[in-house]
Amino acid sequence: MLIAKVGLDGHDVGARLVARGLLDAGMEVIYTGLRRTPEQVVRAAIEEDVDVIGISTLSGAHMAHLRKIRTLLDEQGAGDISVIAGGVIPQEDIPALVEAGVTRVFLAGTPMAEIADYIGRIRNGA
Amino acid sequence: MATFDLRRTARTISTVENGAEDAKEIVRNAYRAARYPSVVGVTGPPGAGKSTLIDRLALHWAERGEHVAVLAVDPTSPFTGGALLGDRVRMDRAASHPNVFVRSLASRGALGGLSSATTDLAAVLGALGFGRVVLESVGAGQSDLAIGMVADVVLVLAVPGLGDHIQAAKAGILEIGDVYVANKCDLPGADLVTAQLNANLDLLYPGSAGRNAARAEDGPLPGNAGQQCRHGKLTDAGGYWRPPVLAISASDGTGISGLAASADDFLDWSRTTGRYHARLNDRLRSRILDAVNERLRQLCVEAALKHRIDIGELAMGIALGTASPDDAAQRLIAALLAAPDVTPTPESTERATAPLPADRTRNSG
Numbered sequence: 001m002l003i004a005k006v007g008l009d010g011h012d013v014g015a016r017l018v019a020r021g022l023l024d025a026g027m028e029v030i031y032t033g034l035r036r037t038p039e040q041v042v043r044a045a046i047e048e049d050v051d052v053i054g055i056s057t058l059s060g061a062h063m064a065h066l067r068k069i070r071t072l073l074d075e076q077g078a079g080d081i082s083v084i085a086g087g088v089i090p091q092e093d094i095p096a097l098v099e100a101g102v103t104r105v106f107l108a109g110t111p112m113a114e115i116a117d118y119i120g121r122i123r124n125g126a
Numbered sequence: 127m128a129t130f131d132l133r134r135t136a137r138t139i140s141t142v143e144n145g146a147e148d149a150k151e152i153v154r155n156a157y158r159a160a161r162y163p164s165v166v167g168v169t170g171p172p173g174a175g176k177s178t179l180i181d182r183l184a185l186h187w188a189e190r191g192e193h194v195a196v197l198a199v200d201p202t203s204p205f206t207g208g209a210l211l212g213d214r215v216r217m218d219r220a221a222s223h224p225n226v227f228v229r230s231l232a233s234r235g236a237l238g239g240l241s242s243a244t245t246d247l248a249a250v251l252g253a254l255g256f257g258r259v260v261l262e263s264v265g266a267g268q269s270d271l272a273i274g275m276v277a278d279v280v281l282v283l284a285v286p287g288l289g290d291h292i293q294a295a296k297a298g299i300l301e302i303g304d305v306y307v308a309n310k311c312d313l314p315g316a317d318l319v320t321a322q323l324n325a326n327l328d329l330l331y332p333g334s335a336g337r338n339a340a341r342a343e344d345g346p347l348p349g350n351a352g353q354q355c356r357h358g359k360l361t362d363a364g365g366y367w368r369p370p371v372l373a374i375s376a377s378d379g380t381g382i383s384g385l386a387a388s389a390d391d392f393l394d395w396s397r398t399t400g401r402y403h404a405r406l407n408d409r410l411r412s413r414i415l416d417a418v419n420e421r422l423r424q425l426c427v428e429a430a431l432k433h434r435i436d437i438g439e440l441a442m443g444i445a446l447g448t449a450s451p452d453d454a455a456q457r458l459i460a461a462l463l464a465a466p467d468v469t470p471t472p473e474s475t476e477r478a479t480a481p482l483p484a485d486r487t488r489n490s491g
């Protein structure tokens with residue numbers, strides 16, 4: 001799984017917490033750092049051959065970035081890599097996110113176990 | 127300029143990494159292609175700047191038209207089996223270059239077998255068209271020394287502020303480097319690092335940094351076999367190599383081209399004098415024995431099953447003082463060697479009787 005932060009926001013505590021939680025659940029998590037472009041995220045995801053990309057976002061610019069990531073993945077033959085999003089995201093944005101290709105949104109405060117379980121199921125092809 | 131297929135490379139590495147059945151075929155074909163890349167190993171204590179340096183070096187070679195694969199290894203948690211792979215955070219310059227492929231690897235508890243896994247991966251990457259592989263070591267203890275086994279040239283990093291860490295704690299570190307790198311040359315204490323490294327090298331290597339002509343007599347300290355295998359005896363016709371100590375700053379790029387040139391100079395000297403081939407031969411011999419260990423282990427386990435020997439029960443017996451581990455091992459081996467009673471599976475037969483690959487240790491590339 002790859003966890004990334006796109007765009008300009010610099011708060012990565014949430015992303016690091018989730019990464020830690022998933023590591024404790026026995027997963028291999030690649031953390032790409034702050035301020036990644038969609039191109040960088042997609043390239044990294046393909047190189048690392050991940051099952052899921054988790055985008056951590058607080059800024060509200062998430063829509064464009066997530067759509068771009070989904071598009072790039074599909075263009076580069078990586079349609080099978082899922083994209084999920086997490087962080088501080090307004091509830092009313094969720095349908096649009098799903099329409100943009102995000103398969104699941106985890107709002108801040110979601111228990112770690114729920115996230116780990118979801119990713120585990122993707123890994124097993126559910 | 128042809129580029130490699132990103133997805134295919136990534137998928138192939140995953141297959142090999144996961145050790146699935148088709149992995150064996152991929153690895154076999156890769157070795158038969160015998161296109162060994164130059165493996166540059168980078169090691170040093172945590173915080174020395176390995177990832178930052180690798181970012182700079184990979185970009186340097188990529189800009190010169192080489193296809194460079196970077197392998198960054200991080201430890202797998204022995205408790206959860208998970209891993210946080212964060213080395214690529216510091217590699218975004220190189221990672222953005224089309225000629226560079228960056229892959230994080232979790233050690234997956236295989237510190238000893240990591241050498242074999244990496245050797246296999248290097249062969250696979252070579253077959254996929256990468257002329258250079260840059261390998262970052264785990265950065266803790268034993269595996270730092272193991273990198274000497276896997277790499278064709280080893281860069282050892284040191285930084286100011288760690289006191290006598292380099293000398294005192296890790297004797298082996300001073301024996302595995304082909305080029306020593308005093309990073310963070312802008313910080314106070316940097317000169318001391320360079321001086322200390324050179325002082326230690328003075329004990330083992332007369333002459334000047336880099337290539338040295340042959341001497342008439344051996345030095346006061348003939349050195350150890352490993353060192354001589356990599357750097358030559360003082361009296362060798364082709365001369366010997368004294369590891370240079372280079373001061374750089376990975377973060378601002380100072381000294382990077384000089385370092386890359388030095389690494390390439392060593393690789394060139396190593397090939398010309400035959401040291402490269404001796405080293406590769408050692409590596410492949412080790413790989414063979416590791417493969418033997420792995421297969422014999424599998425076969426013993428299968429033989430135990432066939433003979434209804436429960437290894438768990440053997441372990442309990444040891445705990446109760448009725449036998450030693452060696453006795454138990456002997457029982458398993460006896461079971462394996464009792465050929466008429468052991469019905470081999472098609473798989474174990476194929477594995478046990480497959481011909482060894484031709485010895486292609488002379489690489490003209």
